[in-house]
Amino acid sequence: MSDINKVNVRGVNFSNVTMDETVDIAKKFICSAGVHVIYTPNAEIVQDCIDDKTGDLFKIINSADMVIPDGAGVVLVSKILKIPLKQKVAGIELAYRLLDYLNEAGGILFLLGSTQENVELAAKNINERYGNIKVFFNNGYFTKEKDSEENNSVIQKINGCAPDVIFVCFGAPPSEKWICANKDKLNAKLLIGLGGTIDVIAGVKKYAPQIFIKLNLEWLYYYIKYPARRKRFKALPKFVFGSMFAKKKNNY
Secondary structure, X not given: OOOOOEEEEOOEEEEOOOHHHHHHHHHHHHOOOOOEEEEOOOHHHHHHHHHOOOOHHHHHHHOOOEEOOOOHHHHHHHHHOOOOXXXXXXXXXXXXXXXXXXXXXXXXXXXXXXXXXXXXXXXXHHHHHOOOOEXXXXXXXXXXXXXXXXXXXXXXHHHHHOOOEEEEEOOOOHHHHHHHHHHHHOOOOEEEEOOOHHHHHHOOOOOOOHHHHHOOOHHHHHHHHOHHHHHHHHHHHHHHHXXXXXXHHHOO
16 A cells, blocks of 8 residues: 555664554455565564665565564654654554454464464464454474475465465564565465564463553563573664664764
8 A cells, every 4th residue: 555654764664553553454455456465573673674785684674565663662763763653563462453353354364483383272272262263374394495395385275275364473584585585476465474473372472561561661571581582682772872873974
């Protein structure tokens, strides 16, 4: 939808939308012809784009129909650059809003990613909570090269289900790269890169408590909760301070 207002934050063209607006647009995508794509980059992924010397990751992220800011860091930097985004639009919250919609509409969902055990558990939990959704799934452990036999087999499986929505959960940026490479082969209405959402739906990964979310401190919760991921958090201060320097250099 070309009428979506965009804000360029350090080279990534974010859609300047609220959660409600995002859901409404996603519903229109599902009801429209063709395949549509939503990406949900946070500060870490934008920094990955900045650090990517080839520029390919910028091209991949910006090729989406809608790019939403999944993280307070992106919104903070948009304010630093004096091009404020309306609000953070968390991918996991969008996922649950779309589950509500698919349940009302009797839609079809395909879960793609995580381990076999976790994706089965996520599908089971959706079936128990949302009785009107038809859920299909495949784990994320297959050869993802575009023309590989395994990749083609997964695409055939997806197309046989003709899903309204696919949650692609390989982590970022593998999810975005896979979607960009394969979207034209898929018989689906909406593809969303959603990081570890399958694990959250499965209940094996905890989402930040509401108090952390309200204070925009989800990053602190995950920093404490998952020590193995702490190296990744270095991207956040790098992104924020780098953006402050970029503001000064470019006279924003």
